[in-house]
Amino acid sequence: VKLSNDRMRWILITKEQRHKRILEILAEKVSLSPKQLAELVSVSEMTIRRDIKELSSRHLIETFYGKVALSSNIDNNVPQHKSLDIYHTEQEQHFQEKLQIAQYASQLIDAQDVICIDNGTTCCHIPDFFSRDTSCLIYSYSARTQARIIQLKNENIQLFALGGYYHSQLQMYEYPEIIDIIKKLHINKMFLGTVGVSLDGSLSCVQPYEVPIRKALMEQSDQVILLADSSKIGKSWYDRYGSTKDLSMFITDSGITAEQRSSLEKLGVNLVVV
Secondary structure, X not given: OOOOHHHHHHHHHHHHHHHHHHHHHHHHHOEXXXXXXXXXXXXXXXXXXXXXXXXXXXXXXEEEOOEEEEOOOOOOOOOOOOOOOHHHHHOOOOHHHHHHHHHHHHOOOOOOEEEEEOOOOOHHHHHHHOOOOOOEEEEEOXXXXXXXXXXXXXXXXXXXXXXXXXXXXXXXXXXXXXXXXXXXXXXXXXXXXXXXEOOXXXXXXXXXXXXXXXXXXXXXXXXXXXXXXXXXXXXXXXXXXXXXXXXXXXXXXXXXXXXXXXXXXXXXXXXXXX
């Protein structure tokens, strides 16, 4: 049976939401048997065992003596937000650091560049630092970023809005068919956002529907420039969309620790601290 895109999206979101619930429960209960976990998540033991196998392969949980627990490597690094309204929470935190990073990023845009501004709480501030002389073509699927560009009323800036379904939680658009359009693009610089940069080099986001559009845009970009304040370093969320190997540059703030800096530089990250 061939599933429609909408049906497939529903299945993926349901599984990811279930995985998030499992991690939240384990953060509170320390360890549980698969049967206990299945009861708390309200699924069958067969389903919970599949979830355990997948989460274990992603090094998010560990199994021992018939019990399941959060991985000892990440128990301080997996965000335990009960609310999924992370976008509104994130944009209020580390505000000055975000502005400094966005201002630095804005200076990397050359005349007539073709750029992509990702849907991040730091990326959305890049247009705040455009001058009347800024001249570029911008691709964006972020409603907040699109609104800021439109408000500039700068005729030297062209906006190509990547549309689709509007997700109010993250203030972004996505639609499977948009990927076909993206594959025809050529982007000079992509300014990328994230909610987590783990010290093993993985980049993560909150929702599975963010993954395909981010990956597609990164593949079409000559340079991928990550913008993230230092609070994101050492964190890992549930949906991984890339690696620090994909980056041309990572711009962060002075809150980064010496240990974090050393770990990222050993991975070959071109780090810029503002």
